[in-house]
Amino acid sequence: MSQDQKLLLQKKKSKRNLFEILMGSIVKPLFGDNLTTIGSNIAGLLFIIETLRRYFPGQLKVTIQELLVNAIHRLPFFKKFADKTLAFFSPYAQIRFTEVEEYRYNYAYPAIKTYLGAQVNPQVKNLKGSQMRGRKSLDFKRDDDKLEDEYEGVKVWWEVVKFNDGANICRLTFHRSNWEVVTGSYLKYVVEEGKSIEEKKKKVKIFMNNPSLNWEMSTMNLWSSIDFEHPATFDTMAMDPKKKDEIINDLLAFREGEEYYKKIGKAWKRGYLLHGPPGTGKSTMIAAMANLMGYSIYDLELTSIGNNWELKKLLLATTSKSIIVIEDIDCSLDITGERGVKEDQINAEIKKVKKKNAVTLSGLLNFIDGIWSACGQERILVFTTNHLGKLDQALIRRGRMDMHIELSYCRFEAFKILAKNYLNLDSHLLFGEIETLLEETNMTPADVAENLMVKDGESGVDGPLKGLIRALEQMKLNQHSNEQQKESNK
Ligand SMILES: Nc1ncnc2c1ncn2[C@@H]1O[C@H](COP(=O)(O)OP(=O)(O)OP(=O)(O)O)[C@@H](O)[C@H]1O
Numbered sequence: 336m337s338q339d340q341k342l343l344l345q346k347k348k349s350k351r352n353l354f355e356i357l358m359g360s361i362v363k364p365l366f367g368d369n370l371t372t373i374g375s376n377i378a379g380l381l382f383i384i385e386t387l388r389r390y391f392p393g394q395l396k397v398t399i400q401e402l403l404v405n406a407i408h409r410l411p412f413f414k415k416f417a418d419k420t421l422a423f424f425s426p427y428a429q430i431r432f433t434e435v436e437e438y439r440y441n442y443a444y445p446a447i448k449t450y451l452g453a454q455v456n457p458q459v460k461n462l463k464g465s466q467m468r469g470r471k472s473l474d475f476k477r478d479d480d481k482l483e484d485e486y487e488g489v490k491v492w493w494e495v496v497k498f499n500d501g502a503n504i505c506r507l508t509f510h511r512s513n514w515e516v517v518t519g520s521y522l523k524y525v526v527e528e529g530k531s532i533e534e535k536k537k538k539v540k541i542f543m544n545n546p547s548l549n550w551e552m553s554t555m556n557l558w559s560s561i562d563f564e565h566p567a568t569f570d571t572m573a574m575d576p577k578k579k580d581e582i583i584n585d586l587l588a589f590r591e592g593e594e595y596y597k598k599i600g601k602a603w604k605r606g607y608l609l610h611g612p613p614g615t616g617k618s619t620m621i622a623a624m625a626n627l628m629g630y631s632i633y634d635l636e637l638t639s640i641g642n643n644w645e646l647k648k649l650l651l652a653t654t655s656k657s658i659i660v661i662e663d664i665d666c667s668l669d670i671t672g673e674r675g676v677k678e679d680q681i682n683a684e685i686k687k688v689k690k691k692n693a694v695t696l697s698g699l700l701n702f703i704d705g706i707w708s709a710c711g712q713e714r715i716l717v718f719t720t721n722h723l724g725k726l727d728q729a730l731i732r733r734g735r736m737d738m739h740i741e742l743s744y745c746r747f748e749a750f751k752i753l754a755k756n757y758l759n760l761d762s763h764l765l766f767g768e769i770e771t772l773l774e775e776t777n778m779t780p781a782d783v784a785e786n787l788m789v790k791d792g793e794s795g796v797d798g799p800l801k802g803l804i805r806a807l808e809q810m811k812l813n814q815h816s817n818e819q820q821k822e823s824n825k
């Protein structure tokens with residue numbers, strides 16, 4: 336027999352001895368004198384086991400614990416008695432985290448569960464494995480309902496308790512002498528760690544508001560969502576690199592800005608107004624923003640909302656770390672009329688339809704200034720428009736929309752990014768000619784991109800580049816004849 340085996344045997348023996356001693360002291364009197372003493376002896380037994388459990392929460396064998404807990408739960412009187420007495424003398428304290436606390440969802444609960452689930456190492460015996468859509472790797476989660484954790488040399492014990500009615504709690508046991516560490520920094524650490532794990536796993540989603548006619552009483556039905564899988568990034572955005580860097584830096588500073596916003600006493604929100612002709616990349620930039628920040632998008636369709644109250648309700652149901660988007664703001668609500676813009680026949684028709692829509696400019700402004708500031712943290716608001724001049728100044732003044740971003744026709748700097756994306760080209764003999772033509776015409780990045788797509792049967796890069804030159808020359812001719820036409824009409 337090896338030295339190790341001997342030691343193990345010795346350990347086992349000593350454990351059995353302790354158990355026998357304990358049991359002996361109880362069993363003997365238990366069956367001694369008469370039956371009337373049995374009740375109090377059972378209580379004594381339970382009391383001792385419960386004491387052991389409380390004094391050695393981590394060490395006691397699970398089977399004994401379960402035996403004890405089951406026995407105690409079947410005997411409410413003893414449980415109450417043991418609980419009260421032991422709570423008084425026990426050097427251990429417990430904190431319970433329930434999913435719902437005073438009728439409100441307890442956000443610490445899922446964070447704690449995520450933290451506990453993430454404590455995976457080779458010593459763990461029970462794991463859960465899963466693979467989410469779009470992921471290559473498998474995820475493993477701890478599947479034990481008990482966990483011993485250590486933080487700054489302090490030992491604590493977690494237990495996830497599932498009740499028959501479906502409610503779950505996470506229970507933390509720790510020595511009272513560690514009260515400061517546990518309630519001060521440890522729990523903060525656990526919740527933050529859990530939230531950051533959730534954050535990393537979170538998939539970016541796009542939410543669309545359901546027509547208010549379909550709403551039910553519950554707020555769950557206000558928005559429908561799907562996974563957001565748009566491939567656009569700032570790398571692939573064709574625009575002036577300096578302007579691009581400015582926007583990226585602004586977004587990143589916003590994300591890291593919690594302390595700064597607190598210091599200056601402003602709500603942690605930022606508004607971007609994207610304006611420019613169709614096909615210049617406004618919607619593409621919103622996708623790039625979402626991918627850069629890892630924020631979900633709430634695509635707000637104002638025309639399907641009945642009134643300002645519904646707008647409020649929708650906005651209050653958005654989560655933090657999100658981008659709330661209102662595309663084509665000039666077409667979404669009747670906010671241009673106040674400025675007396677001349678309307679043509681078609682616009683007048685559209686206005687008639689819009690009149691029915693009761694979301695007003697003041698409703699929207701109230702939201703930006705008031706409710707907007709009150710609803711949680713970290714939100715970005717993006718408006719897009721093709722017609723900056725049509726918008727009411729009140730809506731777009733600085734402070735409401737912090738940054739105005741103009742997306743415009745494709746010039747050479749933007750073209751180089753598209754040439755890299757579509758043809759993997761850094762330079763080419765035809766670039767010079769294209770540069771001059773792009774300066775002389777107004778072609779959108781969407782049209783340039785379309786021309787750079789390699790057509791069926793084409794190989795190499797010359798075909799798409801020459802195709803682009805032809806399209807640009809044609810555009811130049813058209814622009815020229817349009818100008819001549821205008822001149823002759825004068
Ligand atoms: N600046 C750009 N960089 C990269 N791709 C672009 C850019 N602008 C347009 N595109 C391409 O053109 C397509 C249309 O662009 P997008 O939908 O973003 O335009 P938009 O400005 O939102 O137009 P609209 O005003 O009509 O909504 C995109 O799918 C994208 O491939």
Ligand SMILES: [Mg+2]
Pocket residue numbers: 617618619662
């Ligand atoms: Mg768009």
